Amino acid sequence: MVKKKAMCSSQTDVPGADIGMIKIRELHDFKEHPFKVERNQELFELRRSIQQEGILVPLLVRKNPDGEGFEIIAGHRRKEAALWAGIKEVPAIICSMDDDQAVIAMIDSNLQREKILPSEKAFAYKMRLQAMNRQGKRKELSSDPLEPKCIEEMVEISLLEADISENGKVNIKMTDSAGGYRSNEQLARMVGESVTQIKRYIRLTKLIPKILDMVDRELLAIRSAVEISFLTEEEQYELHAVMELEQCIPNISQANRLKRMSQQKQLDMDMIYDILQELKPNQREQVKIPFDRIGKYFPPDYTPAQQADLIEKLLKGWAHQNKKKDVQQEI
Structure with missing residues (x-):
């Protein structure tokens, strides 16, 4: 059940969007959400911030297409941190989006994070590119059937841009078109990666x-x-x-x-x-000695290079002494 909330620090310009309080038990993770949500130090800090100041930026959700409740589009980490903090309900912006719009908004909101794992980029780029291509195909089907097209090579896409951050406003708007770029070129421009690197990341989904x-x-x-x-x-x-x-x-x-x-x-x-088992060009046999076994024998101000030089000098002296003993024994 959604409770209306008159005051909210966030804003949205999506027509028909509503802001309210939603019980956490009514929220469902986005299907095939590619970003990991783990109870680590970062989430602990977010939990502490929520305990002190509340959730400053509402979650972005839509009605669950697979059943009751709501599907989270943006805010999986905020939801998990709130749940960890014992909070029962959270503020949310309820929007009406189709599947491709939801995928694009979900991925865009998460790509703003500072640290993103290669596996997260891999599946996120793949999902977003597929959504962009589907949008382009729908536009092609609704246009003049007599006009020649090459959808696989070039598409014009109407995109839903989502500007969502942990401490900022929520702005969601429909842009015009992608300007006739190939879909992978358009994605590369959006995320600041080369087309080749985008392809590399998507290839990782085969691992x-x-x-x-x-x-x-x-x-x-x-x-x-x-x-x-x-x-x-x-x-x-x-x-x-x-x-x-x-x-x-x-x-x-x-x-x-x-x-x-x-x-x-x-x-x-x-x-x-x-x-x-082939020897790599930069691979050499090494002897590793734990520092706690030999560190106490070096002056405190010795650098690793000085320590290595001293070890080499002592070994040379030891080898020279052994050589002299061998000569004396032969005599």
Whole structure:
């Protein structure tokens, strides 16, 4: 049940939009929402802010297309922080949007965050591009049937722009057209990425979750991950098993070889082992000594470089002494 609220710090210029208080139990997450909402330090800070000042920016919702209640378009983190704080209802702007408008508004509101994981960008860009293409196709179907079109190459799109931030006003408006840009070019201009980088991110959606998680944790480079995405699902699971067992990560050259072997139907577990066990150009055998074992022997003001020089000097002296002993024994 929505309670009207006369006073609200946020504004909206969407015709027919309504602002009110909605019970949290009536809110449903957006279907296939690509952005992670975790109870981490950032959400804890948001929770504390909400406890002290309340929710300054209302959530953006629409009536749930799959049943009762409302579907969140923007404000998943605010909802979770409020729930964590024990709040039962939140302010929300209730708008009427079709699925593609809702997807675009949902993604635009989240892309304003400072830190976005590669996996979040991957699925967000894919969803937004699909929504843009569908909008373009609908416009093409409603135009002059005698006029030649090439929808896959170039579309004009009426977009719903959403300017939603944690501490700002909510402004939602329909723009005119995308100006005749290809849909992927238009998306690239919106998010400040190159078309090539957009394609790379979308390609990451072909990865199995375990390997995509490695990209998010910065264990696997994006360009290497793109090459790996061309492997079959079964091959990716085998590759992940080898990476975990051998504690090794393929570089771009090795990832490209894995891709080519897969395309030639020649990739199996043995081939994966062979490729990953190759010595990389920058890979050298190293001896690692925990600092807590040797740190106490260095002067407090010694830099890591000075420590390495001293170790090398002492080892040279030790080797020289051993050589002298060997000579004396021979005599």
